[in-house]
Amino acid sequence: xxxxxxxxxxxxxxxRKLYEKTKPSLAFKAKNKEDFLEWKExxxxxxxxxxxxxxxxxxxxPKLLSKxxxxxxxxxxxxxxxxxDCWVPLYLLIPKNKKEKLPAILCAHGHGQYxxxxxxxxxxxxxxxxxxxxxxxxNYGEQMAIAGFVTIIPDWRSFxxxxxxxxxxxxxxxxNVHFLQHLILGRTLLGANIFDGMRVIDFLVTREExxxxxxxxxxxxxxxxxxxxxxxxxxxxxxxxIICYATTTEHYAISRPNFCGSQIVPYLYKYADVxxxxxxxxxKPLLIExxxxxxxxxxxxxxxxxxxxxxxxxxxxxxxxxxIEVFPGEHSFSGKLAFSFFxxxxx
Numbered sequence: 001x002x003x004x005x006x007x008x009x010x011x012x013x014x015x016r017k018l019y020e021k022t023k024p025s026l027a028f029k030a031k032n033k034e035d036f037l038e039w040k041e042x043x044x045x046x047x048x049x050x051x052x053x054x055x056x057x058x059x060x061x062p063k064l065l066s067k068x069x070x071x072x073x074x075x076x077x078x079x080x081x082x083x084x085d086c087w088v089p090l091y092l093l094i095p096k097n098k099k100e101k102l103p104a105i106l107c108a109h110g111h112g113q114y115x116x117x118x119x120x121x122x123x124x125x126x127x128x129x130x131x132x133x134x135x136x137x138x139n140y141g142e143q144m145a146i147a148g149f150v151t152i153i154p155d156w157r158s159f160x161x162x163x164x165x166x167x168x169x170x171x172x173x174x175x176n177v178h179f180l181q182h183l184i185l186g187r188t189l190l191g192a193n194i195f196d197g198m199r200v201i202d203f204l205v206t207r208e209e210x211x212x213x214x215x216x217x218x219x220x221x222x223x224x225x226x227x228x229x230x231x232x233x234x235x236x237x238x239x240x241x242i243i244c245y246a247t248t249t250e251h252y253a254i255s256r257p258n259f260c261g262s263q264i265v266p267y268l269y270k271y272a273d274v275x276x277x278x279x280x281x282x283x284k285p286l287l288i289e290x291x292x293x294x295x296x297x298x299x300x301x302x303x304x305x306x307x308x309x310x311x312x313x314x315x316x317x318x319x320x321x322x323x324i325e326v327f328p329g330e331h332s333f334s335g336k337l338a339f340s341f342f343x344x345x346x347x
Contacts, residue, residue, distance in 0.1 A: 027272060032315065052188045060202060102150050109155070114160055115156065119142075156193045158261075175260035175262040179262065231281050289325045
């Protein structure tokens with residue numbers, strides 16, 4: 001954590017005061033369902049504007065790279081094209097011995113060197129990868145496939161195979177480098193990843209195993225960021241599990257700067273806080289998991305976010321669609337409610 005020096009010329013002190021003076025113009029204030037729907041539409045349109053124009057989709061040109069038969073599912077590795085010259089590696093996990101079309105879940109990975117691999121249960125018998133899976137209960141893509149869902153797990157830009165599993169800019173955060181490069185070229189990195197996520201769903205709905213009317217999304221940490229914005233902006237996603245991401249701008253961006261370029265919507269707090277964005281997901285079924293001992297997004301900020309989100313679901317008349325789990329753990333996937341949540345809302 002940065003040490004704040006008590007002197008008027010220090011930039012951090014100015015930023016704190018600027019934050020305190022900034023009042024988001026589209027903060028959630030709806031008093032009834034009609035107000036809520038009007039507010040939601042305004043906020044969605046503003047977020048789309050801030051994320052920048054999405055590129056033109058290119059032909060998917062899917063390429064099957066490998067196929068692995070396991071006890072409970074088949075794990076396929078694919079490469080698809082999202083926009084021209086941009087390729088997304090992904091795993092597709094298909095439960096075995098199922099004859100009917102199945103619900104599917106896009107499982108978004110969090111910030112980390114291995115990207116999609118650990119979420120898909122791919123560790124190559126490497127001790128470091130196994131340890132990371134165990135620490136975070138991170139293989140939720142694999143767990144959901146065992147539970148009977150088709151799961152699809154892509155690498156986002158700046159992670160996994162899309163950086164060759166290494167940082168080409170030693171001493172710098174590659175997410176920040178890619179954010180600045182995208183910005184110079186008229187894009188945002190988060191917007192580009194959201195676009196890639198939508199293209200992943202485009203591929204998913206071509207699969208004969210998938211019931212495209214029953215698609216969910218889930219993710220831990222940065223995966224929670226991706227789950228938030230994909231669920232808000234893509235109507236094909238019917239239910240979501242946001243894991244250890246519910247927080248406030250004051251906490252994650254001002255008091256304890258804990259973010260990178262992959263998570264940034266430029267100018268967002270001028271219009272809305274993180275809980276406002278999550279609240280706009282209503283009335284879609286939503287599970288929020290928050291760790292009571294999370295030292296990434298501390299529980300006091302999560303509880304504050306929960307209050308705004310609860311009000312939005314109450315106002316929109318679907319309180320029963322919001323599930324909140326505060327679990328006795330750290331920054332990780334709890335999984336105590338996730339399976340019953342998706343079975344209820346995607347089955």
